[in-house]
Structure formats: structure tokens, C-alpha cells
Amino acid sequence: MSEIDSLMQGMALILTPHHIGLMVIGVLLGILVGVLPGLGAPNGVALLLPLTFTMEPVSAIILLSCMYWGALFGGSITSILFNIPGEPSSVATTFDGYPMARNGQAGEALTAAFTSALLGALVGVLLLTFLSTRIAEFAMAFSSPEFFAVYLLAFCTFIGMSKNPPLKTVVAMMIGFAMAAVGMDTVSGELRLTYEQPWLLSGLSFEVAVIGLFGIGEILCTVEEGLVFRGERARITPMTILRTWAKLPRYWLTWLRSALVGCWMGVTPGGPTAASFMSYSLARRFSKNRDNFGKGELEGVIAPETADHSAGTSALLPMLTLGIPGSATAAVMLGGLMIWGLHPGPTLFVEQHDFVWGLIASMYLGNVVSLIVVLATVPLFASILRIPFSIIAPIIIMICSIGAYSVHNSMFDVGLMLIFGALGYLFKKLGYPIAPLILAAVLGDKAEDAFRQSMLFSDGQLSIFWSNPLVGSLTTAALVMLFWPVLARGLKALFRARQGQARHVS
């Protein structure tokens, strides 16, 4: 099988001391940003991005993706020990993880969380290994209208499926698109939306927005809530690990279900957060120990963790094959690919064979490395959270400022980060989603190019988006997704009316 061959080539590429060292560094940095309040996976990757400009793309993506895995693991440490989700996607882990830690089972909860996370991630990587080439081959036939339809589908899914109010999602997304439009127009080469201000000429970079919205905004929210860390102690001994591992096989069904939910939500832009919540509620519905959920049930830790990680890894499938990220972090990595001069999308598999398979191989190895590193370093990272807020907060703010500065070596970006920080605070408090803004800021130019090229093909006729069955069904699916809340309500009402009628007749 060609996939196995390619995977072996990838393995050979990454099995060097340099790359394994990068993995360990990436994972450690990832756990650190996952554990610290105010820093998260999207933010951490954005902060590290300027430092990768001089690296080989393969080394850079290994560093960034391992940071992502590390951050996902780090998020579970704080959820279980401190009842503080370090990442939105680990909120569901707190429901049973923290009660377990309070019952003195912190070690078991952590071991179960990390192990199921690894298993979940491996399912995601398997999916990536065996599906990506096929999807890329299929997508090779895409031209501009198809690409625009795929982008449209991604954006509409965000609006229709989001838990946030749809109008707020639209506003957030449009801000992202507007950001992407500032600066030079990629088609005509004209400058636009610069209002004759020299500092707008080079455009607004999405990294600065990520750092401000996620970093500074998060710090402000944390301060307002009055941060109290009441952590539970964790001791992980090899005995605890083995004992927990012996218990895990009986939860195979939960694991399988959660992994499938995770993969589905990761590939469609539902994201890890939605996946972990959905998997938790499914596990509760089907569990024999339903009553114990919320009081410290092992299954309630396994389900969200598996889904979280399988969603996190499978989010890279659409990112690599179609150029559409399934999560905010994947969006930032996609931005990185473009900065390194790679073109995400189906051609990547032909032109950058080594890069793609190096990445996929590193995902197998990186997740195993993560598990080992995280099990060994839990006490260390838990003690970081006990550092007083008045030391950790200014250091995080300093890191964010330096990160924003180093994107373009410009002080203006630091000021911009501040504005985005204030905006992030308001957004979070008023229920505006941030991920669509980032997605639009990264993909804006590509979506616009696809749209304008399609318009050129068709002489301005929108009917080109229904010109063949493929593009037609994609566009229609996008519209269905966009109006899904309305449609679902309509269908439900219709169904209920029918039932009422039937009852009436009988």
C-alpha cells in the first residue's frame, strides 16, 4: 500500500535526534501554554510562529503540531487538578475529572485522561493516514467555484452550527474578512482599505489578532472573575498508571464512540469543543453508571478526552487536503504554512510529499512522546499553577507583547494587540465567538480569490455555483447549514403538527 510506504518514508525523515528533540520541546511548551491561564493552543502556536520562519518547514510543523498536542494534554491537567479548563475544549473534562481528584483519585483521572487522549489522537491520525491521499486526489479536480463552495460550506457551518447567536457569529466573521482585505489586493495588486495610513499598508496579521483576542482578552476575563487556584495534589506512581490501564479495556465502547464523534466533529468544522461536550453527553446517556456522572466517574473523563484529541488531530485532515482548518489552532497553523511558502490544499500532497508525510509520521510519534512527557511532568506543571497570579500575569502579558512585536518587528502591532485584547474581553462576555474571526482572517484572501475567479469564469453569474453536480451540492449543503437552525425548527413544527393531526384522526 502506498500510504504505508509514504508513512515509512516520513518516519525515516523524522527519526532524527534533532526532530525528536523538537518534539519534546514542542510538547513541553505546549503543556506550558495549556496549563497557564491566558495562553492556549491557538495563542501558543501564534506566539511561536515568528520563531519558525528560519526553520525547515518539516521541523517547524513538527514543533508547532507537537505544541498543539502538548496544549491539549496541558488543558486536561488544569481541568482535573484545578477545575479550571485551560482550553475551552477541556471544559467537559472538569465535570468528572475534578470530582475524581477531590476523591483522591487524581492520579487515576490523569492517567485515564492522557491514555484515552492518546488513543483518540491515534484514531484521528489513522484517519488522516488512509483518507488524506484519497481526499486530496478527489480535490485535485476542484477549480475555483468548487473551492469557493467548500469555503462557503465551512463558513456557513460555523454560523448555522454555532452555539453563539448567529448574528454575532456573522459580525465576528466579517471582522476577520475585513482584516484579511486590508493591504494589497492579491488579484489586482491595488492597495485597499488603507485610508492612506502607512501602518495599514502591510495589512493586519492574524497572529496579532490571535494573541490579543485569546491572550490579553483571556487575562482580563480571568482577572474579573477573581482567580483562585484551589488545586488538588497529584501523585502519579507507576502503580497507579498500571492499575488504571488495567481498568481501561472495559470502556472500549465509550472510547470507540467518542473517537468517532471526535473525528466527525474535527473534519467538519465543529471543532474539539463541540466534540468533547457531545461525547460526554452521549457517554452519560448510554452508561450503566449514569447516576455517578458528575460525581467522579472514570467514563466521564475518558469520553470527552478521547473526543477532544481525535477532533484535534482530524482537524488537520481538511486543513492539509482542502486548505480549510477545522479548529482555531489549525487555522493558525494554516497561516504558518502559507508564511513558509507552502500552498495548503490538494497540490501539497504532490509538491510537498516529504512535508506531508513527515507531519503525519510525527503525529504518531509526537502523541506517544506527549504521553510519556506529560506523565513524567504533571507535578512540575501543577506547581507552576501555584505561582502567584501577580508574577505569572505580567510575564504572560510580556510574552504576548513580544510575540505580537516579533510578527513584523513593529510596535504598531503591539498596540493593535491591545485593541484586540479589549475586544476579546467584550466578545467573551457578550457571547461573540472568536474562532470564526480567526478562520476568516486566515482564509479571507483565498476565499475572495476563489470567488473572484469564479465570477470571471461565469461573467458575474452566480449560477456558476450550481453549474455541475459537485459544486451544486456543496453550495446547497452550505445554504442548508446556514439556515439549519430555522430549518430544524420548521421540520420539528411540521412533524409535531403531523403527529397532532394523526392523533386527532385516530
Next chain:
Amino acid sequence: MSNTTDTPLVATRWVESGLALFTAALGGIVMFGAIEIGIGWGDAGPEAGYFPFYIGLLMTAASVGNLMLALLRSPAMSAAFVSRKAFGQVLAVFIPIVLYVGAMPFAGIYLASAVFIAWFMWRDRQRSKPYGIPVVAAISCGAALASYLIFALWFKVPLDSGVVGDLVAVAGGALR
């Protein structure tokens, strides 16, 4: 955390409306900028402002929708957006950040960061165990030094040392 003695500062409705007005204005600015460069259909297909114009239009339309919802939907919107005390805490962090960022072009990133961290720690002295001056100095200077080692030396991303940094460099050069 809010408690009973805390008075609410502002109702969610007004913050919500304010943000909606802001984003509506942003949409207006985008539309204006797009019209300036042409939103029509040129020789080479859609002009540069074509796409941004509709982005601005959608942004404004959605913002107006948010504004209407904020003004019409009553009970949830009357709830406090933030209590006076909590907002005081937010400002106590946000204003120093503004000053820190404002001072950066002059003092440079290293000096501004060190002062910022030191001030943050020094302010927290009402806690049961205040930090001693050696601890404050060690952590603030250590953080600045670490950022120099990591960024400027290791990754070769020189950070702006500001007017003060330039002066130091000039003075150092003169001494030599």
C-alpha cells in the same frame, strides 16, 4: 467575584448596544473604503473593492440586527454586565498594560517589561507575604534577560530596545 455590596456598573444592554454600534461603524468604514477603490465590475472582473463592500454591508447589517436585539429583548439584557468592583480589577490590569505598551517605543521592550513586572509584583504587597525587593528585582530582570537570550540570541529576532536602548548603545560606543 460579585457579592451583595457590589453595585452593578452598567447593564448588559448598553455594552451590547455600544459594541453593536462600534461594529456597525467599522462596517461603514469598510464600505466607505471599498467604494473609494471601486466596487463595480472592471475590465479584469470584479474590482478590488467588490468583495470588501459586501463584507462591510453584511457587518453593518448584522450589527444593526444585534443592536435591535439588545434594545428589544428585555429581561436578560437588564442584568449587570460587570460589577463596579470586578471592573475596577479589570482596569487595574488593563491600564498598566496600556502604559506598558505606550512606554515600549521609548523605553524599549526589555526595560519596559522589567519595570512592568516589578510594578505588578510590588503592587501586590498587601498579600500576606509581600515579595522582598531582591525577589522582585530577580524575577523582573530575569524575565527581561530571558527574553533577550531566547529572542535576540537564540532565535535571532532582535527586539526593539527603544530610545533608551539606543542611548545605552551610543554611550557604550563612546566609552569604548
